[in-house]
Amino acid sequence: MVRATSFAAHVGLLVALNAVAGSTLAAQAAPKPVTLLNVSYDPTRELYQEVNTAFAAYWKGKTGQAVTVQQSHGGSGKQARAVIDGLPADVLTLALAYDIDAVADRGVIAKDWQKRLPNNSSPYTSTIVLLVRKGNPKKIKDWDDLIRPGLSVITPNPKTSGGARWNYLAAWGYALRRWGGDEAKAREFVAKLFHNVPVLDSGARGSTTTFVERGIGDVLIAWENEAILAAKELGQDKFEIVVPTVSILAEPPVALVDKIVNKHGTRAVAQGYLEFLYSDQGQEIAAKHFYRPRNPTIAQKYAAQFPKINLFTIDEVFGGWRKAQATHFADGGVFDQIYQPGKA
Amino acid sequence: MVRWGWTMTMLGAVSGALAGGARPMLAQQDSTPSQDSTPSVEERLQELDQQVRILQRQRELEQDSLAAAAKDRPKLTTDKDGFWIRSGDGKFALHVGGYIQADSRTFVDDAAGRLTNTFLLRRARALFEGTVFKYFDFRLLPDWGGGTAVLQDGYVVAKLRPELKLQAGKFKGPVGLERLQSATDILFIERAFPTAIAPNRDLGFELTGDIADTLVHYDVGIFDGDVDGGSLDTDLGDGKDFEGRLYFTPFKRSSIVFLNGLSVGVGGTIGNERGTQASPALPLYRTPGQNTFFTYRSDTTAVAAVANGQRWRISPQAYWRIGPLGLLGEWIRSSQEVSRGTATADVGVTAWQAAGSFALTGENASYRGLSPRKPVTAGGYGAFELVARYSELTVGDEAFPTFANRDRSAQKAKEWAVGLNWYAERRIKIAVNYGQTSFDGGAAGGADRATEKALLTRFQVAF
Numbered sequence: 001m002v003r004a005t006s007f008a009a010h011v012g013l014l015v016a017l018n019a020v021a022g023s024t025l026a027a028q029a030a031p032k033p034v035t036l037l038n039v040s041y042d043p044t045r046e047l048y049q050e051v052n053t054a055f056a057a058y059w060k061g062k063t064g065q066a067v068t069v070q071q072s073h074g075g076s077g078k079q080a081r082a083v084i085d086g087l088p089a090d091v092l093t094l095a096l097a098y099d100i101d102a103v104a105d106r107g108v109i110a111k112d113w114q115k116r117l118p119n120n121s122s123p124y125t126s127t128i129v130l131l132v133r134k135g136n137p138k139k140i141k142d143w144d145d146l147i148r149p150g151l152s153v154i155t156p157n158p159k160t161s162g163g164a165r166w167n168y169l170a171a172w173g174y175a176l177r178r179w180g181g182d183e184a185k186a187r188e189f190v191a192k193l194f195h196n197v198p199v200l201d202s203g204a205r206g207s208t209t210t211f212v213e214r215g216i217g218d219v220l221i222a223w224e225n226e227a228i229l230a231a232k233e234l235g236q237d238k239f240e241i242v243v244p245t246v247s248i249l250a251e252p253p254v255a256l257v258d259k260i261v262n263k264h265g266t267r268a269v270a271q272g273y274l275e276f277l278y279s280d281q282g283q284e285i286a287a288k289h290f291y292r293p294r295n296p297t298i299a300q301k302y303a304a305q306f307p308k309i310n311l312f313t314i315d316e317v318f319g320g321w322r323k324a325q326a327t328h329f330a331d332g333g334v335f336d337q338i339y340q341p342g343k344a
Numbered sequence: 345m346v347r348w349g350w351t352m353t354m355l356g357a358v359s360g361a362l363a364g365g366a367r368p369m370l371a372q373q374d375s376t377p378s379q380d381s382t383p384s385v386e387e388r389l390q391e392l393d394q395q396v397r398i399l400q401r402q403r404e405l406e407q408d409s410l411a412a413a414a415k416d417r418p419k420l421t422t423d424k425d426g427f428w429i430r431s432g433d434g435k436f437a438l439h440v441g442g443y444i445q446a447d448s449r450t451f452v453d454d455a456a457g458r459l460t461n462t463f464l465l466r467r468a469r470a471l472f473e474g475t476v477f478k479y480f481d482f483r484l485l486p487d488w489g490g491g492t493a494v495l496q497d498g499y500v501v502a503k504l505r506p507e508l509k510l511q512a513g514k515f516k517g518p519v520g521l522e523r524l525q526s527a528t529d530i531l532f533i534e535r536a537f538p539t540a541i542a543p544n545r546d547l548g549f550e551l552t553g554d555i556a557d558t559l560v561h562y563d564v565g566i567f568d569g570d571v572d573g574g575s576l577d578t579d580l581g582d583g584k585d586f587e588g589r590l591y592f593t594p595f596k597r598s599s600i601v602f603l604n605g606l607s608v609g610v611g612g613t614i615g616n617e618r619g620t621q622a623s624p625a626l627p628l629y630r631t632p633g634q635n636t637f638f639t640y641r642s643d644t645t646a647v648a649a650v651a652n653g654q655r656w657r658i659s660p661q662a663y664w665r666i667g668p669l670g671l672l673g674e675w676i677r678s679s680q681e682v683s684r685g686t687a688t689a690d691v692g693v694t695a696w697q698a699a700g701s702f703a704l705t706g707e708n709a710s711y712r713g714l715s716p717r718k719p720v721t722a723g724g725y726g727a728f729e730l731v732a733r734y735s736e737l738t739v740g741d742e743a744f745p746t747f748a749n750r751d752r753s754a755q756k757a758k759e760w761a762v763g764l765n766w767y768a769e770r771r772i773k774i775a776v777n778y779g780q781t782s783f784d785g786g787a788a789g790g791a792d793r794a795t796e797k798a799l800l801t802r803f804q805v806a807f
Contacts, residue, residue, distance in 0.1 A: 198398045216397045262557045
């Protein structure tokens with residue numbers, strides 16, 4: 001009995017010492033690997049795949065910490081809703097500021113999030129263009145052509161997609177200029193345009209699938225980056241880009257989610273991730289994926305791939321995102337009034 | 345049925361297009377860019393092709409929508425805590441659970457038959473807890489243990505912010521470390537002496553929350569006020585207790601791994617309690633074998649001792665888990681102003697314990713119970729855990745002889761105990777404890793009460 005007790009005591013002591021020694025050694029080793037979740041909008045998959053790989057190497061070299069960035073993509077509005085409902089995003093890289101504002105309104109992101117990074121927390125820009133089939137068989141040259149009877153226009157649902165809201169507002173802004181600021185004419189114009197939309201996808205990538213892979217429609221209203229990607233990489237002999245006379249300056253913003261990074265202990269790496277998007281390397285990657293870089297030098301380097309367009313901003317024409325959202329896309333707003341599925 | 349309906353829709357579209365009639369999906373596409381107002385066959389075929397593609401795509405999107413809608417439907421799930429019903433949006437949830445603890449108590453070296461060997465249903469509790477309207481939690485815990493129906497917990501929580509929750513109803517007061525541990529997760533079959541002093545369940549309001557990135561937990565509340573170790577459903581006096589606790593886990597995310605599991609805290613209460621001859625509002629103290637070893641005088645024909653003034657408690661406490669090793673320590677002191685006739689005194693009672701657990705099968709120790717690496721449902725043998733503790737309770741000299749009878753009430757109790765727990769699953773366990781409790785005083789002529797040698801067993805099923 002004495003022998004058994006002594007043996008058990010020795011085993012217990014050894015295990016305890018081992019646990020303590022192991023713990024101490026672990027304390028002296030490299031920082032713990034960390035995982036971030038980047039919740040983004042629909043067409044940024046390829047962009048962030050490359051950004052994530054580059055950032056992991058950069059961060060490892062800088063801090064010794066291994067980082068894995070997981071991605072989630074979908075319509076920008078849907079993604080914001082998912083985060084509000086509990087999707088634990090460390091960072092948001094959405095299509096428009098209103099969607100991040102909606103998350104910030106729930107108290108999980110600081111209200112001044114847009115002032116925490118340069119250029120209103122928008123490290124790259126884009127715009128809205130038209131993608132048509134090779135040879136432009138329907139002779140589409142500008143926004144006006146999209147309301148021709150019989151034309152089939154592909155654009156996603158503005159209720160769920162950030163890109164779709166940019167599309168809608170680009171068309172509205174064009175109509176305002178065309179008819180000297182006449183809101184009624186603009187409303188009629190956009191109503192006619194959506195009358196020509198046979199399918200509403202929930203996100204921009206879904207609409208690209210509809211137009212490119214399913215072969216539906218005569219024209220796709222698309223992010224410039226998505227249109228160039230489709231034209232260059234999905235079918236060089238199948239599509240061509242039509243640059244409208246006027247379009248909107250789209251500024252997709254980024255922000256870290258304060259509540260989540262505090263909970264996960266990932267604030268430093270999340271901040272580093274977002275700042276990396278502004279670095280020369282991050283800006284190069286953005287340009288390679290057809291987003292317009294903010295850095296003037298890199299923008300100049302890639303100038304040839306971006307057509308010159310007369311761009312207006314959402315602040316100039318719509319008084320900012322909150323006002324545009326409330327007027328056009330809130331339940332019962334203008335879009336709900338002009339788009340009624342099933343009613344010709 | 346779906347496929348048949350789909351086929352019919354397609355046929356309708358095709359026949360409509362060939363007939364040059366109305367097109368359901370492109371009602372406005374009533375002209376084409378041909379020179380002639382009559383579409384050519386090729387144009388009609390192209391249009392037909394588009395319509396078929398549109399219908400196919402719309403069907404794809406409908407299926408996507410159905411799949412998304414399925415996510416929003418209520419779900420019945422099971423997890424480590426049991427059965428859950430959750431609404432798709434997560435705003436409503438109901439957890440239905442419960443636990444049964446079937447025990448035996450055997451007292452060794454009790455030839456005189458002073459103590460009763462018995463089987464008993466220590467706890468038989470049904471649990472209903474959940475969330476309504478996202479921000480409001482509730483919990484109901486009725487108990488039929490021992491053949492008596494008692495509502496142990498019944499409270500609501502308004503989750504104002506992660507750092508601020510308002511809790512109201514009947515629940516455990518925020519003082520004792522082992523007291524706050526669920527009865528399904530405690531290391532031993534019965535809790536140690538500090539829990540005899542910490543208030544049990546009480547009625548009141550409490551603000552609670554996690555701050556500093558969950559490194560600090562706080563509770564502060566106002567309650568009717570329990571006697572030591574007591575549970576309350578009806579308050580007989582106007583005096584209330586303020587109770588609070590601060591609990592720190594300072595190294596939770598530190599790179600010093602062996603300190604990650606260290607937590608320290610302090611809880612306390614202060615208030616006034618005034619009893620009556622019919623209801624003295626004073627505690628009694630029991631051994632881990634649940635035999636009473638201390639009571640205030642209430643057996644004379646003259647007057648009983650009653651609570652008559654300020655009562656306070658303070659309890660520093662700590663828990664530390666290092667891999668399979670868990671250590672729990674707490675100290676508590678209570679003071680109650682007591683009177684009997686014209687005599688008054690502040691009677692102090694002190695208790696402490698040091699307890700340890702070691703998972704023989706290598707699991708991480710946890711304040712919330714051991715989770716077997718190889719549960720029996722996964723074809724394993726469960727988890728084995730060794731436990732040991734030492735515990736004391738001392739009543740102040742001021743209690744004797746005026747307020748307590750040394751011939752009946754021991755002044756001090758000292759307990760050591762060891763045990764073995766086998767966990768088939770996280771909260772399915774069989775436990776065997778052996779403990780000895782010795783006393784100072786408590787027997788006739790001021791002699792020491794006989795040492796209690798208790799062999800306790802438990803079969804617990806909880807979910």
